[in-house]
Every structure is written in structure tokens, then in C-alpha cells.
Amino acid sequence: MRTLTLQQPAATDLAIIVPAKALAELARVAGESDEALQLLVTPNRSQLLARTGRLEFLSRLIDGTFPEFRQIIPRQWKTRVTVDREAFLAAARRAKIFAQSNNEVVKLQFVPGDSELDPGSMIVSAHAADAGDTEDVIPARVEGPQATIAFNGRYLTDVLSVAKATEIAIEMTTPNAAGVFRPVGDETFVHVVMPMVIGTP
Numbered sequence: 477m478r479t480l481t482l483q484q485p486a487a488t489d490l491a492i493i494v495p496a497k498a499l500a501e502l503a504r505v506a507g508e509s510d511e512a513l514q515l516l517v518t519p520n521r522s523q524l525l526a527r528t529g530r531l532e533f534l535s536r537l538i539d540g541t542f543p544e545f546r547q548i549i550p551r552q553w554k555t556r557v558t559v560d561r562e563a564f565l566a567a568a569r570r571a572k573i574f575a576q577s578n579n580e581v582v583k584l585q586f587v588p589g590d591s592e593l594d595p596g597s598m599i600v601s602a603h604a605a606d607a608g609d610t611e612d613v614i615p616a617r618v619e620g621p622q623a624t625i626a627f628n629g630r631y632l633t634d635v636l637s638v639a640k641a642t643e644i645a646i647e648m649t650t651p652n653a654a655g656v657f658r659p660v661g662d663e664t665f666v667h668v669v670m671p672m673v674i675g676t677p
Contacts, residue, residue, distance in 0.1 A: 493537060550602060557619075572633055
């Protein structure tokens, strides 16, 4: 989820569903311009018109009501880990290669440190029956108790690729509850990833 601030207030509160491919294409063509983007919805709420001084982009809208996604974002956490995003992304990409033959399972272990000089670490690992194991240990600031959670490797690399902050925070409650990813310093972006069930570590 990302929150953007409008340059001018909207005439009315409005919720619409735009196809993901259409938004990606709009971002591609509009991203080349520095002009403000104006968004208009047709009276019957069937189409979205996006335009600048040199661009007009029209997309059909999806009928229906989008699920109330805010309800699935955990409001509290038991363990919170802050880690360098690029180091995490590199480790996740390596683990993803091994995880391909094991249902894409990439395991994260959060290990608190013993002192301020040793704030903790995050272990990124994956197992492949035919290739063996991979494990990366990354320095991290761990708040809360030691914990383990697993995610689909593809989802991990996706969120780490789009979050452009230097550091990213991962918040979790239990191994079977959603994990929340927040780029440090960017309050407009939050990404919720459902975990994968693994055996007892």
C-alpha cells in the first residue's frame, strides 16, 4: 500500500479499482514527464482518464468494492527488525534460487544481540533437496524476542525491489500471521506479506 498526497483536494471522496497493468503502463508513460497528472472519473464510474498537457490515458475501471485491506495490517508487533535493504535483497535473491524446488520457501530468523555493540542479526536461508542449503547472516537491529518466519521468495524480492529506502523494517507477531514491511523514513509505503507455514525451527 502506498499513500500519495494530492496537489489539490478532490471534489468528492471516491474509491475506484484500476487494473494493475493499466496503472503500470500509466506510470511508465507519465513518469517521463514533470507535469502534474490530472485524474478524472467518468460520471458512470466506468473509466478513468489521466492527462497532462501532452498526455491523455484512458482505462476501464473494475466493477466492485476493493477489500478493506487496512484490516489485515497488524497494529502491533512482537518482533521488529531493521536491516539494510540492499543486503537483504541480495540474500533473498540467492535464497530464492534454492527455494524454487521447495515451494519457494525462504526462511527468516531474527536473532537479538547481546549489547548495543551487537544489536542482532537476521539469517536468510532456503533449502533445496537437490542442491543443498544456502544461508546469509546480515547485521540487523532486532527489537523483541528471537523469532522465525517464512515467506515466498518471489514476494520477498518483489517488495524489496520496489521499496527504495536504505533500510527496511520487518514487523511480525507470530510465524503464522502477516508480516509487515516498512521502508525506514517513508511513512507513505507499507507492504503486507502473508507467511508460509514451516515446521518447528
